[in-house]
Amino acid sequence: MSLETPTRNNPDDDLLADLFYPLFRVLFGENSDFVGDVEQKLTEARISETVEHYLSRALGVGVLVGIALAIVGTVGSYMLFQLGIISPEAVSIGIPVGTAETAALLRSLVIPVTVGISGFLFGSIGFATGFGGLVAIPYSHASNRKRNINILLPDAIAFMYALSVGGLNQLEILRSMADAEDTYDEVAREFQSIVAETEYFGTDYRNAIRKQSMETPSEPLAQFLTDMLSIVNSGGDMEAFLRDKKDAHMRTAKQEQEMTLETLELFGEMYMTLSLFPLLLIIILVIMSMLGEADDFLLYATVYVLIPLVGVGFLVLISTVKYDEPGDGYIKPKGGTARLEASSKSGLTHLGLIESYVGSYRVFDRIRAREGTYETKQLLSSPHLFFRDNPLYTLALTVPAALVLVAIAVTVGSAPLAVNEWVARPVWSTFIWVYVPLYITCLPLAVFYEWNMRSRHAVTGKLSENLRKLSSANDTGQTLYDSIMTVAETSSGKLAEEFEIMYAKVSYGVSLREAFIEFNNKYHLPRLARTVKLITEAQEASSQITDVLRTAAQASENTDDIERERISRTRMQVAIILMTYLTLLGVMAILQTQFIDVMAGLTDQAGNGGGDAGGDMEFGAGVDASLLSLLFFHAVTIQAVLSGLISGYIRSAKLLAGMKFVVILQTIALLTWVVVG
Numbered sequence: 001m002s003l004e005t006p007t008r009n010n011p012d013d014d015l016l017a018d019l020f021y022p023l024f025r026v027l028f029g030e031n032s033d034f035v036g037d038v039e040q041k042l043t044e045a046r047i048s049e050t051v052e053h054y055l056s057r058a059l060g061v062g063v064l065v066g067i068a069l070a071i072v073g074t075v076g077s078y079m080l081f082q083l084g085i086i087s088p089e090a091v092s093i094g095i096p097v098g099t100a101e102t103a104a105l106l107r108s109l110v111i112p113v114t115v116g117i118s119g120f121l122f123g124s125i126g127f128a129t130g131f132g133g134l135v136a137i138p139y140s141h142a143s144n145r146k147r148n149i150n151i152l153l154p155d156a157i158a159f160m161y162a163l164s165v166g167g168l169n170q171l172e173i174l175r176s177m178a179d180a181e182d183t184y185d186e187v188a189r190e191f192q193s194i195v196a197e198t199e200y201f202g203t204d205y206r207n208a209i210r211k212q213s214m215e216t217p218s219e220p221l222a223q224f225l226t227d228m229l230s231i232v233n234s235g236g237d238m239e240a241f242l243r244d245k246k247d248a249h250m251r252t253a254k255q256e257q258e259m260t261l262e263t264l265e266l267f268g269e270m271y272m273t274l275s276l277f278p279l280l281l282i283i284i285l286v287i288m289s290m291l292g293e294a295d296d297f298l299l300y301a302t303v304y305v306l307i308p309l310v311g312v313g314f315l316v317l318i319s320t321v322k323y324d325e326p327g328d329g330y331i332k333p334k335g336g337t338a339r340l341e342a343s344s345k346s347g348l349t350h351l352g353l354i355e356s357y358v359g360s361y362r363v364f365d366r367i368r369a370r371e372g373t374y375e376t377k378q379l380l381s382s383p384h385l386f387f388r389d390n391p392l393y394t395l396a397l398t399v400p401a402a403l404v405l406v407a408i409a410v411t412v413g414s415a416p417l418a419v420n421e422w423v424a425r426p427v428w429s430t431f432i433w434v435y436v437p438l439y440i441t442c443l444p445l446a447v448f449y450e451w452n453m454r455s456r457h458a459v460t461g462k463l464s465e466n467l468r469k470l471s472s473a474n475d476t477g478q479t480l481y482d483s484i485m486t487v488a489e490t491s492s493g494k495l496a497e498e499f500e501i502m503y504a505k506v507s508y509g510v511s512l513r514e515a516f517i518e519f520n521n522k523y524h525l526p527r528l529a530r531t532v533k534l535i536t537e538a539q540e541a542s543s544q545i546t547d548v549l550r551t552a553a554q555a556s557e558n559t560d561d562i563e564r565e566r567i568s569r570t571r572m573q574v575a576i577i578l579m580t581y582l583t584l585l586g587v588m589a590i591l592q593t594q595f596i597d598v599m600a601g602l603t604d605q606a607g608n609g610g611g612d613a614g615g616d617m618e619f620g621a622g623v624d625a626s627l628l629s630l631l632f633f634h635a636v637t638i639q640a641v642l643s644g645l646i647s648g649y650i651r652s653a654k655l656l657a658g659m660k661f662v663v664i665l666q667t668i669a670l671l672t673w674v675v676v677g
Helices: 011-027 033-044 051-082 100-165 170-178 181-200 205-215 219-234 238-274 277-290 296-319 338-345 362-381 383-389 391-411 419-424 426-460 463-475 480-490 494-507 512-523 526-539 546-608 614-618 625-652 655-676
Strands: none
Touching: 011 051, 033 051, 033 100, 051 100, 100 170, 100 181, 100 219, 100 238, 100 526, 100 546, 170 181, 170 205, 181 205, 181 526, 205 219, 219 238, 238 296, 238 546, 238 625, 277 296, 277 546, 277 625, 296 625, 362 383, 383 391, 383 426, 391 426, 419 426, 419 625, 426 494, 426 526, 426 625, 426 655, 463 480, 463 494, 463 526, 463 546, 480 494, 494 512, 512 526, 526 546, 546 625, 546 655, 625 655
């Protein structure tokens, strides 16, 4: 590892890095393990920057942030003493002194020592934040790439096996894998590095494979490349090697899924405990307030800060292990016709193929105008279908509607504005300001999102079965084109209808590859994209692809098994979260009705009864039942939103999947508090 002056990139970054490069040489030696680790992570994260330049810049950022925070800490602590907010006696540590002179000397040192320590601590925190934040970036990127590669590797190996069965040689397989970035994402980028080394730098592809095996962040991919290299060097059977690796990695995918689900089960148990902690704290604070010993600020902080922090923290925790499917599911056409290119861009702002001809002749401008009119009529006549395909667009209507409704309520005086009005009518005020906007925005979003998911996933319900049928029909000697029609005629469901559409498109002159890509992009599911990519690449080499279709069916069945296991196991996690929330809601309701209301009633009786009760009624004298009802209602409302989002995220790694749970839990909370609040 060299310690030469780093390469220049951005002028500002270079200036900072150059200024702190001497500090880098002083702090890190020639053979520093830390520098070696960062260099490896920069390579794995595909950050094209020398480690010397990167760490020098990180040191510069750390020093600057440290100096800024040191100044803030020093000035801030000094001002606290000057304004009398903190007295010197308050920070003394009780050091015994012998004489009055010694005591006076120590008292005079309290402020400068405290200010100095504060500046040093703030500066250290600033340096650690600036330097550590930049150093953590390549580690984070490398970790994300590793996770992406490990998820997609089994399907990528199946893809390479299908290409091998189709008759492609080793170099052609590497190139095809490198070109499949739209489907295999980071795995394809790893093979792009191999191809780039071979084609642009003149490296032998064996050495390129060896180099990439040492630079990839994924251990399974590194092992696969090493084993592939041994097969290439020995002249072994690449097809048999890929078949064995495909089967092995499919088994590994199931084992990794099992580990992920076990981790989620552990998190579910953790959440059950952590989500009850704010409830216990609220109970303690309420009892202390009845004794006149509690600060209301702690109660507000628990409801409006602690509960959201626990929920958001748990969402972040789940995101670190959640099994999801990388990619957006779209196959980007390469070398396709203008029609295919246009269909991939069609949407609200693009009218498809006609956009390619606008401006050449006036007739095409008129056609575009007519096409726009037609699309607008289609949208207005069937808006539910548009929102089904684009659920988030519902927010364009529901958010303004919610704001207008709340504004009208404020105008007519139905929506409380003052805090005392919120306290006097806790249920109504929360309903107007919180529940109405949430219902208006979340309910349509939840309905159309679930409809969208069901309509898209309907095509994968019989995917494995129909791929087996395609393989059997192709094995009898039928071409893939004829096999599609055979399966369409003997099957039912959404996929059979799509096969009929594909067959009709090909009959009218569309290539089979384009028909498959248009079919995939209509539903844009990552799983479907990998299957379509495999079939379209193989069918270009031969129409007899029985083994390829069988491989696709096997990969799809493996995905089905993983999906069934995931649904089964996450259903239990969702049940735990929902039951935990219902438990919290029930305890809050009981606390409100059986404790707070009763104590408030006893206090009122004591006030009306004069002084006979004496000191016995002092307990609970400060209870404000309406205020506590408002805080409890807000607590269960916030918890309903967070529990709903967490439930949906656990099931499908998408926050929108939790909208239906949010609506349900909100409704339960509202109905409960209408009765008890």
